[in-house]
Amino acid sequence: MIVTEKVVAEETLRHGTARGSGIRWAVQECSQRDNLKVAVAELLDAIAHDQSELVLLFCSPQFHIPEIAAAVGASGGNTSRIVGCTTAGELTPLGHRDGTIAGISFPAQHFVTSLRVFEQLSKFEIADGFTDARTMLVDHEAVQARHGKMHTFGVLINDGLSMREEAIASAFGNALGHVPLVGGSAGTSAMTTEPNMFLGDRVLTNAAVLMLISTDLDFRVFQTQHFEPLDQQLVITRADPGRRVVMQINAEPAALEYARLLGLERAELTPGVFALHPLVVRAGGRHYARAIQKVNDDDSLQFFCAIDEGIVLSIAKSGDLVEDLDSVFNKLHEDLGEVEAVLGFDCILRYIEMEQGQMLSPVSNLLRANKVVGFNTYGEQFGTMHMSQTFTGIAFGNNVKR
Template identity: 40%
Template sequence: MQEVMNAPGDAARAAGCPVSAAVSAHAADPLDEIAHAIGPGPFAQLFLFLSPQADAEALAARAATLFPGTPVCGCSTAGEVTGAGYDEGQIVAFALPRRGFDVETLVIEGLDRLDTRALIADLLRARQSLGRRAFSRRHESAVLLVDGLSGQEDALVAALAGGLGPLPVVGGSAGDGKDFRRTRIIAQGRVLENAAVLTLLRSDCRVRPFSLDHLRPTEARMVVTRAEPHSRIVRRINDEPAAAEYARLLGLRPDQLSTYVFAAHPVLVRAGGRHHVRAIQHADPDGTLTFFAAIDEGLVLTLAEPQDIAAHLERELGALSAEAAPSAILGFDCIFRRIEAEGRQRGREVSEILARHRVTGFSTYGEQIGALHVNQTLTGLAFFPPEEPR
């Protein structure tokens, strides 16, 4: 068993701060080991991030009996982030003690047929219920886990924004390793697809949302001239076949395009006064490009230039500790960041930085911050011990 305790563990637990653990997906009874590692609780919420090697159905059923009275939700991953940094083949638990948290969970099914009005009504009822139960807890936030192959993240976060307003919300899109075949959401003892689960939090712990990337815009721009927005497919760029034109701008042939090339050379769109990544999932045999996020005709894309991923990560995570060190960080790290780091021989260094700053979470197929679905970021919540009463 690999135990990942937030330092200092006893003090964090006593203050009601999150605690975490990770065990092998191949353990005889991984949830029993997790229960032993995180302690008796009680817990307001338990997040589980599962390697694709794990038996999600069996774990969902086991969790319902092993943690009675505790809401359990989670998802499959494209890799895990544990006390060892980047990891594989693990089940990661991130638990919110009842001493420091109250939660309300909203399961959202049928993402391809969202009823926005009904969703906002359900969301407002959930927020009101949580507010009545936990009015004395000062800090609010929300965590969203969503099917990473649904293609509906953009529509979902836009719909949720109508009921969340300025409430800080972060999230991650469930993964399936590097296979891109099947992603799963766990909620209420069930395993779901084409679904999402939103957890509303009120806490005594101070919470700071963040989203960071190490990419800068270049002068190289292109225009999407033919696309299928519903499927995130771009057929033509600058009125040329999309894959060929993207490759030409990089000085490559179309047959040289690869997952690493897409990770190392993403494109950016400008929105809300800043650039956001639009990561390319793959090139298709017909010369089209499939993206991880919303794309449309007329959109101006800018080629990105990466900074040093390790140095940037150290600097940004260090800034979170400028006044006080977080007791825990829940992180959603895009799979393409891991692919790029490994491709540039910086994987071990990035992994060590994540471990040193106590980041726990998983590698995603996309991230959510506020009303935006983004790619190639590390997005999450930093939790700080409650302030001492004056």
């Protein structure tokens, strides 16, 4: 991996290129929005070129998406394959970052991409989404066939405020069948109505971007979580699934009952508590988190994922996050040999846990050692499911598949 650093005025750009795969990454720190146009141009100059098949940009919400999209458009060249979104924190080969733009590009020498924007997610229908994704896959496979032997994966970036991720993941995951699908929800705060995604110079709202990516490089799709269920179980007795709000647990006000089961007072319920003690549901032999976002004024609980009445949940406890993550990367190295780069999606609640547990330093070391580029999300997509409190992604080796 070749790493370069460039300092211009108040911006610092660090970037690198994987020797074997040609995958490029860059991290742009821009202290003033007045310099944004120059900062974006320099970042794209470092990783986007005529041979780039796809560029992904993960942008701190301190920058406004319309301004970034305009800067991308003004940078020149073909911007139709530059996809970006806001984050709740950036994952970079420099470790965790906040207030930066992180980018990764995939060279046409090893990658073939098809992408489609799905808009007006409030009107998204599973049947139509399934048909559209299946048609997209058939068309992509026809293009892929002209490039020799390749294998395909899907990447899905969602508007995190749409609250339609479950329907979208179900439709696309089932349509793609054997093709693995991963992704994340753009991490814009629910307190803002600003756009959180773009394609080239086009600002996207209430949208999702589905990318089918084929490569002749060896890769592995992965997902990990580090919590385990306790004996305490509870039942959702009143909820509003459309808003992801739970009003009652065990026929009691949700926040009060959750706090009671943990031996806490309502005032002690914080994002740190939610991170350490998620509620989990068992499905297909595994437990999946139904992560709590916040306590509402009426003692209801706001969730990051779909939740419904009658569901039986368990309270879980956090395990050793660093050890779990280290074992994931060790397994990837066993499978791939040298890991050239990792495209990663990590839940914001995991970051909160790392911060409170003083784990940011060792985790940043793992991000650096494994060249991870991605973002902290408001939910992750894996296969047919939208979930929380996971680390999900694709790791790339430098061996060409035969």
